[in-house]
Amino acid sequence: MESLHHLVVVGGGFGGLQLVNALRGAPVRITLIDRRNHHLFQPLLYQVATTVLATSEVAWPIRHLYRNRAEVTTLLDQVVGVDPAAKTVSLADGGSVAYDTLVLATGATHAYFGHDEWEPFAPGLKTLEDATTIRRRLLLAFERAELATDAAERAALLTFVIIGAGPTGVELAGIIAELAQRTLPDEFRHIDTRQTKVMLVEAGPRILAGFSEPLSDYARRSLEKLGVEVRTGVPVTSCTADGVTIGDVFVPARTIVWAAGVQASPAARWLGIPADRAGRAIVSPDLSAPGLPDVFVIGDTAAVMQEDGKPVPGIAPAAKQQGAYLVRLIRARLAGKPSPGPFRYRHQGSLATIGRRAAIIELGRFRLKGAFAWWLWGIAHIYFLIGTRSRFAVAWSWLWTFLSGQHSARLITQKETIPQREIGKPVVGDTASRDREAATK
Amino acid sequence: MESLHHLVVVGGGFGGLQLVNALRGAPVRITLIDRRNHHLFQPLLYQVATTVLATSEVAWPIRHLYRNRAEVTTLLDQVVGVDPAAKTVSLADGGSVAYDTLVLATGATHAYFGHDEWEPFAPGLKTLEDATTIRRRLLLAFERAELATDAAERAALLTFVIIGAGPTGVELAGIIAELAQRTLPDEFRHIDTRQTKVMLVEAGPRILAGFSEPLSDYARRSLEKLGVEVRTGVPVTSCTADGVTIGDVFVPARTIVWAAGVQASPAARWLGIPADRAGRAIVSPDLSAPGLPDVFVIGDTAAVMQEDGKPVPGIAPAAKQQGAYLVRLIRARLAGKPSPGPFRYRHQGSLATIGRRAAIIELGRFRLKGAFAWWLWGIAHIYFLIGTRSRFAVAWSWLWTFLSGQHSARLITQKETIPQREIGKPVVGDTASRDREAATK
Structure with missing residues (x-):
């Protein structure tokens, strides 16, 4: 395996998984790093928040998805930086992983506009x-x-x-x-x-x-x-x-x-490349980081423009299309063929x-x-x-x-069954008043 | 409702729920207090711990169970004491609830034998x-x-x-x-x-x-x-x-x-009655607290002896039998009939x-x-x-x-995705050693 091209994918969201899924059979070994052990189906997360679905119905252990793909290694770890010169990503606990090609698909979190x-x-x-x-x-x-x-x-x-x-x-x-x-x-x-x-x-x-x-x-x-x-x-x-x-x-x-509001992950900062107001890395038409042809940024952490000048929306289908585009690009590069041209978003x-x-x-x-x-x-x-x-x-x-x-x-x-912070005063009064209330119903 | 006999049940475990379930139709209003909003099916909890079942498959919101029983009020609150003279239970936030009959079914927790x-x-x-x-x-x-x-x-x-x-x-x-x-x-x-x-x-x-x-x-x-x-x-x-x-x-x-090991909840301490080594309240043959004929203790927090001198085991069927026994006793009392005799455990x-x-x-x-x-x-x-x-x-x-x-x-x-306390040193070494390892597999 050592001599194979090493692709490191950071983030097991929609973009990262689409990429790894569709690279099946390609002459590449893959390391997929995520700080969580599960892929989260975010479009249904609001149903967990509102008691319709259980947590395990919208989340799935990432490494389980690749149990039959011996060339895919899944690591539960947090990336804290990238060294494009040395071609390594640094992990939270001090280690690092070398890459030949790097894809950052690290998503976004909610933001409070300075509040x-x-x-x-x-x-x-x-x-x-x-x-x-x-x-x-x-x-x-x-x-x-x-x-x-x-x-x-x-x-x-x-x-x-x-x-x-x-x-x-x-x-x-x-x-x-x-x-x-x-x-x-x-x-x-x-x-x-x-x-x-x-x-x-x-x-x-x-x-x-x-x-x-x-x-x-x-x-x-x-x-x-x-x-x-x-x-x-x-x-x-x-x-x-x-x-x-x-x-x-x-x-x-x-x-x-x-x-x-949302705020992109710090991918742009790691790479030292320009970002838009929401922190999204401004990438080249082939989704690579400007000046770093072996580093790509996709999904909610990338700012990609459509031909009409509007940004590609931060939704799951867009991230998946970007993942699929990179599969074509990486396969072409590995085969020594020409690149597939710029990424084009099709709104579904x-x-x-x-x-x-x-x-x-x-x-x-x-x-x-x-x-x-x-x-x-x-x-x-x-x-x-x-x-x-x-x-x-x-x-x-x-x-x-x-x-x-x-x-x-x-x-x-x-x-916290009853967080004290949120209770300003005793909420249960004397028994008589409770019983009166009950009696009046 | 005011004039009806008021039964307060503390604890929505197997014993408490059996009691409330089987009192359907009795001339009594019931307040069920639990510090959690759900009944927990403890015999299957180990399957949640070992990833077989999801949390919502072994737990069920208590108030949902009694949505069609207008005489049952469910309160999410923590009981911290009992005043048998005033016939009230005290709640964590300073309030209190008066009872005519009180059943403590507050269970047990794990214990470390002094460690x-x-x-x-x-x-x-x-x-x-x-x-x-x-x-x-x-x-x-x-x-x-x-x-x-x-x-x-x-x-x-x-x-x-x-x-x-x-x-x-x-x-x-x-x-x-x-x-x-x-x-x-x-x-x-x-x-x-x-x-x-x-x-x-x-x-x-x-x-x-x-x-x-x-x-x-x-x-x-x-x-x-x-x-x-x-x-x-x-x-x-x-x-x-x-x-x-x-x-x-x-x-x-x-x-x-x-x-x-297990340690009973402090029901015996609240009542000021003797407890065994595990803290379980030693109750009378009819499960009442000695000297307090209107207060009963059942389930894991009660020490009940069988006729052969062995203690009734701390398992769900025992708690349910005690709940069912109290239903007969309370119904008899309310009707002015003689009590059903001492509680007898049948091992199933x-x-x-x-x-x-x-x-x-x-x-x-x-x-x-x-x-x-x-x-x-x-x-x-x-x-x-x-x-x-x-x-x-x-x-x-x-x-x-x-x-x-x-x-x-x-x-x-x-x-805590990766709690730092438990990591003594960097667990990821240099990339070369990782790649060597991967290569040797």
Whole structure:
């Protein structure tokens, strides 16, 4: 194996896996490095955060995928730098790995536009832990509201604010509203979960700005039908333990979710090449780093321009197309053939769901909305899930949720069962007042 | 509702739920308090720790179970004391709840026999977090072994020590051995996971002491066939970050699991009544606290003697029988009828599994072992799982694991991806040595 060309791929997301998958049979040995042991199917992560799916239904151990590919070595480790002169990547624990060709597919994380102090109060949704954190806060808010004796406190606990109305924000708002309206009402004795307020806040002029106006309007009406309060054209100016300030208006809310911005991984900094405002490495038309023909950057951490001057969107199909392009390029190089020309992005369509019954799909002039779009969305996502079992498991979970109206993964886990930070005062009053409340229902 | 008799049940384990379930229709309002939002099916928790099942397959939100029982109020809160004179229980946040009848079913946790300093190195298995902690350590050990360049370090990473050979210890050892022997070998390039050493250590003279000697011997032989090293009659004298001392012999091991002892919850202390050595409240023959006829203690936190002078075992069926007994007693009292006489435990048999193909079952003189016992065990456990969906989901997970030999829930989650405490030195050496290693395989 020693003499074979050594490809090092950093990041087991959609781009990295597509690359490794399609290089099967090529005369190359591959080292795939990721700081997590699993590939995460991020488009469905919001369903973990909202108790529909279990964590193991959207994540899959990376090394298991390549158990039958002896030329692929998977390493669980964190890359902290690249030395393009020595052609090595440095690992967090002091070691390093040499490469002949390097592909950085290290993704992005959520960003707070210079307000990192908001993060503790408004967690984003990028990892499995983010999802279980949001799930815990969501479920605990209802539990605490059930215990609360103060009406204002109870209202704040039953207010959920989602910041950012891209697909993730819209999907979160829709499912949280349905949870409160349909799944939970029978289970509480002191509160009516149907009085829950779900707010979706967007600084831009409309929700789902990536879609055409008619579909964006339809999505807004569908959300409002579910009881979601949509606020557009007004920025969030502060997030605290007590709530959110939207423009000038303070909204008391105990649960806030951040779905507004992303920041690329530091790939550009490692390479010492220019980046755009979101930190994405500005790459050459063949996705290589300028001046480093053996180093490529793909996926959410690369800034790639389309022919019309618009950036390639940070979505899974774009990362996969870039991975597939590099397969052609690397195979050509290894065979001594000419390169395949510049990378070209083909948009396969945009999808978003609103709750459990509606979705919107748009591809050029083709537009679809409503229940049929929702089923198409579901089938597409099950199809793209990696791993036979995950497909069946997710299909089964969805079918169950759809038929029963019940959610299966409603677990409050991790150490803090009732974090003291978020409780300002005793929430359970004297027994008499509790009993009175119960008696009046 | 106010005038109805108020039953407060603390703890949503097997005993507490049996009680609430079977009181359906009784003239009583019920408040069920648990510090977790879910009932945990503890007999299968070891399968979460060993990547067979997902967390949501063994846990079920308690309030969901009683959504159609308007007289049942579920509270997520922690009880910290009881005032038998005032007839109230105190909650962690300062509130209190009054009762007419109180049932404490607060369970037990793992105990280190005066060596609490061992806990960070040898976690026990009682909660969902315990299970994901053990799962994380287990999977990280293999990941780090793959990165290790030092042979001794690699051997220590591939040594797993289970302390305590009751059913949980035996079940953990069996599945970990199978994971190393069957599931993982193809997935690693620098290590051979079949060289993994799984040790099961028991201070007593034999494993599974609750079973007859022939079955205990059969279990030991079955474990040894799976490659487990069984050490009986020798106590563990220390646990550290480096390994375990068994008698006088130090065994370098990076992953240790504690399955040896339990300590009851502080129910006896709350009530000011005598407890046995494990902290279990010594109750009257009708399960009431001595001198407190309206307060009952059941399940793992109660010490109940059988007619032959042996204690009732701390297992799910015993807790459920006690819950069912209290239903008869409470119904009789409410109706002004005589009490049903003292609680009598009927042993329904003992079960334990060894890996994926063998189990032992014993009920009096009836003994069963091998594959048929394994299937019986599986069917029994699926039957007893609460919630229709959980039954199907677990059946599906098991069938998948059985047919494919693959485990589905192999996720390393929670913040520490590579905890620095456990890494003594850089585990990745220079690239050349790594490449040499890879080349020699």
